[in-house]
């Protein structure tokens with residue numbers, strides 16, 4: 001595909017780029033956009049939002065506020081999103097007057113687990129055996145083959161929230177009641193060997209590039225550690241994941257950065273788990289370990305600038321810094337008083353890159369920042385990462 005888009009269609013530095021959502025992903029997008037000379041506007045109701053605090057403009061309204069959306073459209077040359085639960089209707093309203101990338105129609109597929117899975121299957125990409133549960137009749141029709149399984153709300157789940165593991169039919173019924181009988185997907189529990197993700201960026205001209213595959217370790221349903229290169233994944237499995245992610249992005253006619261999470265099963269097969277229509281936590285290392293970050297590619301895709309195939313210049317490990325670290329465990333009991341982790345000790349290790357999101361309050365399970373550790377070799381990065389983890393009170397991996 002052409003890597004020289006027509007200059008007339010390109011939104012050049014100096015213009016203002018808008019972003020729906022003010023979380024850490026928006027903050028890192030703002031950093032990347034500003035580094036390239038763009039101005040930024042963030043729409044988020046929270047006056048202390050991580051992205052709002054660093055943006056040229058911060059529109060403090062809800063996602064469906066007519067005046068807020070009109071203001072964002074007025075000041076922005078193009079708009080993107082950092083949060084997949086931005087109502088698709090809001091993106092469609094913006095799209096009436098400005099380029100919006102990704103489009104509301106693509107975000108809508110990612111917002112709904114049932115539609116997402118149907119999309120994977122339509123692209124010829126395997127996913128976990130599953131059933132949609134919206135009615136008591138659908139619940140009754142569930143086959144034993146899906147048990148043990150995980151009942152997941154079809155919408156608004158994240159970081160393992162809105163999910164209940166069930167072994168029996170009785171547990172399934174109780175779990176659906178606990179989830180207030182909202183639309184759910186029951187997924188068969190699969191034997192996972194590893195979890196991996198692929199981040200792609202797709203331009204307006206259809207060009208698709210991808211980052212090297214990430215291997216991800218989750219703890220309590222929350223991403224804890226990402227390693228690149230993936231230590232346990234064969235080239236054949238990586239290629240399958242890249243091809244699947246490219247197909248998924250192309251068939252959504254996607255513009256922007258998209259992450260697809262996969263399970264590698266104990267028999268070596270891979271199945272798609274879910275996707276995110278934005279940069280992803282498993283791609284934060286790209287800021288420090290790649291020659292172009294996922295956030296810069298988000299800027300390039302939405303402005304029509306050329307995409308380039310990212311190169312990992314340093315093997316790395318990314319450790320998520322959850323609010324737990326501010327309340328250390330002492331003899332198995334969580335401290336009541338908050339303390340600041342020992343950043344100086346961590347930064348004394350060479351190859352450590354600290355990112356904190358400026359959140360004012362630490363809470364257990366809250367993503368406060370991340371630490372990327374680069375090294376000359378994967379073993380060196382891992383060794384330093386284990387030292388940093390020990391200092392911070394993160395369990396070894």
Ligand code: ATP
Nearest residue numbers: 128150157158159160161187188189190218221274
């Ligand atoms: P995210 O923060 O990534 O959006 P989420 O809340 O949407 O998370 P999932 O990715 O669906 O949740 O699941 C969270 C974790 O639970 C997975 O990373 C995996 O470890 C485990 N898990 C989910 N589905 C299955 C399954 N079908 N079989 C085995 N383990 C699973």
Ligand code: MG
Nearest residue numbers: 159261273274
């Ligand atoms: Mg997930």
